[in-house]
Amino acid sequence: MNTSLLKEIPGFFKKHYTLSLLTRIKTGGMAQFYAQVNTLKELKQTITFSKENDLPFYLLGNGSNVLINDAEFKGVTIRLGAGFKSFSFDYRKNKILAGAGVPLMRLGSKIAEHGHEGYSYMGVIPGTVGGAVTMNAGINDNAKIQNHFLSALILDPETLKEEEFPLEEMDFGYRKSGIKNSNKIIIESNFFLPEKIDQPTKKASKALKQLILLRCSKQPQNSRTFGSTFKNPKDSSHSAGWLLEKSGMKEVKSGGAMISRENANWIINLGNATSSDIKNLIETGQKRVFEEFGISLEREVIFLPEDLLGK
Numbered sequence: 001m002n003t004s005l006l007k008e009i010p011g012f013f014k015k016h017y018t019l020s021l022l023t024r025i026k027t028g029g030m031a032q033f034y035a036q037v038n039t040l041k042e043l044k045q046t047i048t049f050s051k052e053n054d055l056p057f058y059l060l061g062n063g064s065n066v067l068i069n070d071a072e073f074k075g076v077t078i079r080l081g082a083g084f085k086s087f088s089f090d091y092r093k094n095k096i097l098a099g100a101g102v103p104l105m106r107l108g109s110k111i112a113e114h115g116h117e118g119y120s121y122m123g124v125i126p127g128t129v130g131g132a133v134t135m136n137a138g139i140n141d142n143a144k145i146q147n148h149f150l151s152a153l154i155l156d157p158e159t160l161k162e163e164e165f166p167l168e169e170m171d172f173g174y175r176k177s178g179i180k181n182s183n184k185i186i187i188e189s190n191f192f193l194p195e196k197i198d199q200p201t202k203k204a205s206k207a208l209k210q211l212i213l214l215r216c217s218k219q220p221q222n223s224r225t226f227g228s229t230f231k232n233p234k235d236s237s238h239s240a241g242w243l244l245e246k247s248g249m250k251e252v253k254s255g256g257a258m259i260s261r262e263n264a265n266w267i268i269n270l271g272n273a274t275s276s277d278i279k280n281l282i283e284t285g286q287k288r289v290f291e292e293f294g295i296s297l298e299r300e301v302i303f304l305p306e307d308l309l310g311k
């Protein structure tokens with residue numbers, strides 16, 4: 001598409017932006033346009049621009065759980081900026097209100113500082129509140145977003161109207177919500193907060209530190225990765241990592257990407273990987289596990305833009 005034919009490109013747009021800069025795994029091609037929106041008005045302006053010019057768009061959180069194509073994305077990649085990054089504790093209503101762009105780890109450690117236990121998982125999962133709600137992020141069944149979620153303010157790009165979605169309407173499941181495959185955008189979210197602790201103890205912060213240490217001992221640190229590649233299968237008592245390891249996938253390489261030696265469900269960018277190197281590893285892992293165990297592994301990681309066409 002000839003960008004000079006497009007009318008009224010908003011001033012905060014960047015053209016031909018390298019998306020690998022925005023993903024944890026550090027792969028991905030260019031976006032024709034990248035918009036970091038700082039207000040709801042800018043978000044709506046971006047969607048209107050996309051629709052008027054017939055360009056697809058999708059929202060990126062912190063890019064922790066996505067694999068972006070190497071080919072240029074002929075559309076608009078959107079991220080929530082400063083205006084979506086604040087949060088507040090409301091002890092009168094027993095809730096926390098957090099903007100969708102708030103880093104989940106920051107929220108988790110603030111909750112721990114306030115003396116609340118049970119939210120430590122938020123302090124160890126990379127990404128934003130919006131990404132975590134979309135993915136129903138968590139570390140086990142007792143520690144996941146769904147358990148503390150009250151409601152979210154969601155923008156419908158079709159009508160450009162915001163609507164409050166309560167828990168019952170979120171359709172949460174294992175690493176998914178009704179938002180995941182829709183084109184709706186989470187603006188902010190309310191989470192349940194128990195009664196204020198009168199004499200905050202150090203217990204909650206200690207629980208978070210222990211969880212961080214446990215993670216450090218089990219998972220590759222400071223790597224370019226998107227964490228778990230596959231969901232644990234429902235029809236097996238074994239984890240995806242175990243199945244991949246037993247299928248001989250540990251340390252298998254494709255171009256600049258490798259299956260981690262610590263955890264076979266993690267893929268690492270050794271420095272110069274492309275998204276197609278990583279897709280090769282994903283397909284090889286699925287094939288080998290199917291041949292060995294007859295189990296079809298389902299991806300947790302989201303392929304952009306194909307998994308979210310229209311988003």
Ligand SMILES: Cc1cc2nc3c(=O)[nH]c(=O)nc-3n(C[C@H](O)[C@H](O)[C@H](O)COP(=O)(O)OP(=O)(O)OC[C@H]3O[C@@H](n4cnc5c(N)ncnc54)[C@H](O)[C@@H]3O)c2cc1C
Pocket residue numbers: 024058059060061062063064065066100124125126127128129130131132133134135136137138139175179180184185186187225226227228302308311
């Ligand atoms: C080292 C590492 C460890 C991890 N450990 C865990 C773990 O223990 N548990 C776990 O559950 N996950 C884990 N993950 C995966 C990842 O952190 C989570 O899925 C996280 O919630 C993704 O948030 P994000 O902001 O990075 O979203 P992104 O990866 O940017 O996006 C994920 C999806 O959410 C959508 N999205 C993002 N924001 C919004 C919004 N505001 N409105 C609508 N849609 C939105 C995107 O379009 C995309 O479809 C890990 C990842 C890494 C790199």
